[in-house]
Amino acid sequence: MARSRKKIGEILVGMGVVQQDQVDKAMEMAKGGGKRIGQALVDAGFANEDQIAQALAKQFGLEYVDLNDSSVSSQVDSKLVPEELIKKHLILPISKSNGRLQLIVHDPMDLELLDMLRFRLNTEVEPRIAPRARIKHFIDNKLGAGGSGGPAAGATSMVDSSESLVSESIDRTIDRSVDKSMDASIDRAAEDAPIIKLCNRILIESVKMRASDIHIEPMANRVRLRYRIDGVCIERDNLPKRMQNAVLARMKLMAGINISEKRLPQDGRIKMPIDDDTIDYRVSSCPAYHGESMVLRILRPDSVRIGLENLGFEPDQLEKFHKIIRRPNGIFLVTGPTGSGKTTTLYSALDILNKPDKKIITAEDPVEYAFKGINQCQVREGIGLSFAAILRSMLRQAPNIILVGEIRDKDVAEVAIQAALTGHLVFSTLHTNDAPSAITRLVDMGVKPFLVASSLQAIMAQRLIRVLCKRCRQKDESPDPKYMRLTGLTKEDYEKNTIYKAVGCDECFGTGYRGRMAIFEMMVMNTRIRELAFNQAPVSKIREAAIQNGMRSLLLDGKIKILRGITTPAEIARIAQVEGLAAIDEDE
Numbered sequence: 001m002a003r004s005r006k007k008i009g010e011i012l013v014g015m016g017v018v019q020q021d022q023v024d025k026a027m028e029m030a031k032g033g034g035k036r037i038g039q040a041l042v043d044a045g046f047a048n049e050d051q052i053a054q055a056l057a058k059q060f061g062l063e064y065v066d067l068n069d070s071s072v073s074s075q076v077d078s079k080l081v082p083e084e085l086i087k088k089h090l091i092l093p094i095s096k097s098n099g100r101l102q103l104i105v106h107d108p109m110d111l112e113l114l115d116m117l118r119f120r121l122n123t124e125v126e127p128r129i130a131p132r133a134r135i136k137h138f139i140d141n142k143l144g145a146g147g148s149g150g151p152a153a154g155a156t157s158m159v160d161s162s163e164s165l166v167s168e169s170i171d172r173t174i175d176r177s178v179d180k181s182m183d184a185s186i187d188r189a190a191e192d193a194p195i196i197k198l199c200n201r202i203l204i205e206s207v208k209m210r211a212s213d214i215h216i217e218p219m220a221n222r223v224r225l226r227y228r229i230d231g232v233c234i235e236r237d238n239l240p241k242r243m244q245n246a247v248l249a250r251m252k253l254m255a256g257i258n259i260s261e262k263r264l265p266q267d268g269r270i271k272m273p274i275d276d277d278t279i280d281y282r283v284s285s286c287p288a289y290h291g292e293s294m295v296l297r298i299l300r301p302d303s304v305r306i307g308l309e310n311l312g313f314e315p316d317q318l319e320k321f322h323k324i325i326r327r328p329n330g331i332f333l334v335t336g337p338t339g340s341g342k343t344t345t346l347y348s349a350l351d352i353l354n355k356p357d358k359k360i361i362t363a364e365d366p367v368e369y370a371f372k373g374i375n376q377c378q379v380r381e382g383i384g385l386s387f388a389a390i391l392r393s394m395l396r397q398a399p400n401i402i403l404v405g406e407i408r409d410k411d412v413a414e415v416a417i418q419a420a421l422t423g424h425l426v427f428s429t430l431h432t433n434d435a436p437s438a439i440t441r442l443v444d445m446g447v448k449p450f451l452v453a454s455s456l457q458a459i460m461a462q463r464l465i466r467v468l469c470k471r472c473r474q475k476d477e478s479p480d481p482k483y484m485r486l487t488g489l490t491k492e493d494y495e496k497n498t499i500y501k502a503v504g505c506d507e508c509f510g511t512g513y514r515g516r517m518a519i520f521e522m523m524v525m526n527t528r529i530r531e532l533a534f535n536q537a538p539v540s541k542i543r544e545a546a547i548q549n550g551m552r553s554l555l556l557d558g559k560i561k562i563l564r565g566i567t568t569p570a571e572i573a574r575i576a577q578v579e580g581l582a583a584i585d586e587d588e
Helices: 008-014 020-033 037-043 049-060 083-089 111-121 132-142 154-180 184-208 241-255 315-325 342-353 387-395 410-421 437-445 449-455 481-487 491-496 527-534 539-548 554-563 569-576 578-587
Strands: 092-097 100-105 124-129 211-218 222-229 232-240 266-274 277-288 291-299 330-335 360-364 375-378 401-404 425-430 456-468 513-524
Touching: 008 020, 008 037, 008 049, 020 037, 037 049, 049 124, 049 132, 083 111, 092 132, 100 111, 111 124, 111 232, 184 211, 184 241, 184 266, 184 277, 184 291, 211 241, 211 277, 222 241, 232 241, 241 266, 241 277, 241 291, 315 342, 315 456, 315 513, 330 342, 330 410, 330 437, 342 360, 342 401, 342 425, 342 456, 360 387, 387 401, 387 410, 401 410, 410 425, 410 437, 410 449, 425 437, 437 449, 437 456, 437 539, 449 456, 449 527, 456 554, 456 569, 481 554, 481 569, 513 554, 513 569, 527 539, 554 569
Parallel strands: 100 124, 330 425, 330 456, 360 375, 360 401, 401 425
Antiparallel strands: 092 100, 211 222, 211 291, 222 232, 266 277, 277 291, 456 513
């Protein structure tokens, strides 16, 4: 059984700072005034803030930091955390190593703050303790009102200014408006204006921060705002609970969603001009326990026109890919989980093939990006316009190339296969973990094995990995043996190549990564693999034959990216070796 933590009063008595009767008096004061015992002791003059902080350090088993000691205060590195966060929450970063940030706080019981910092800074936090007054004095003296040229400058100035707008300026504007206004209708109008500004700022800022999604999540006593940047959710801010309905209503209004309906999921779209581009936000609201959860997926018009060369293909893979997409018929499948870049890959292929002598038709749910010269059809299940129905109609349009957004069931799969067998080149996606599994997935849907074997030309699995920030990446002098095992790296690899680690700076918002690219696993069908598919061989046999035919696994492709200095072993292990990573974590 775990030993219970000592009470702070007991610790202070043991330190000889106070007497038991003083603790008892302070407890009565604390109950009557709604204070903590430590604050009550300070108010009564029985102890000072330094002594309370030292007692808290002992109570929680944390290190006490004496900011009066110049050797200690010189260790503070304000560049590790945005200056706005330092001033707002009265925290002081000391150092960062092995993905852990050493941070001075004044209240170790503020778990919400520590959780927010973990999300926002995308790192583990190791708290140290110092008195609140000393932290504030240090910040006022060292940083001042104008800052110190740390993360608030340069790339993150946009983040800092929006922080005050979202979490402070909006609140104060609303409060002043409500206090000064005597008329209820004026109150409402005054409150609407900052809500509109807030929602617009969220939409604009998320694009400038390269986010792919905006998450507005109502909690018990707050509304959590998160951005997904480079595939990882980062907490942006906590909005007051009283702003929940107004923010959600504004977003719904912009998306053309029924504001009064809160019991059922709804979908909508927002179009907004930002920096000479029209950005599309695909809005989804879903009823949750504390209110409607809303996600806005950001669709940029240029994101699918980045070019095949920039997707992450190695030269030999790119050559294979070009040969496959120029075949006259057959099915080319791209597999992977949601958000792995499948649509971007296929659209990049269509962009190359989109010529006046080719007729291209797509069936999508929904149509995310509009392409000139391509006939794009929107699936509408509610009126019977399904993938299968559109596909059957497509075949009467005499297309050269067909793109099916996703093969979801037997009907769609069979029509796609018939199209491939009758002289059409068919592109589509499928949700499987790797390339060989796609064959067994189609058979499990009910497609006859001989049709699968004869129609498939190639299957490519892919994942998105984060790319190291070129500004702050550093050579990894002490590699983690765990990640070496998971990624197949050897000591010789480290000696012959420069392998980097993620550090974090203001340009990458402290994550150490900036941007993403794909790793691929391309399986081209040959006679041996077709025989195995026809005989319904297990995935392991198909994979073995594919590797003999030249297929490079996701993990091996990731290893190449590590040796080229593009990403880290930890990132490849996270994406391509999840099961192995979990097993090692359990062993440890």
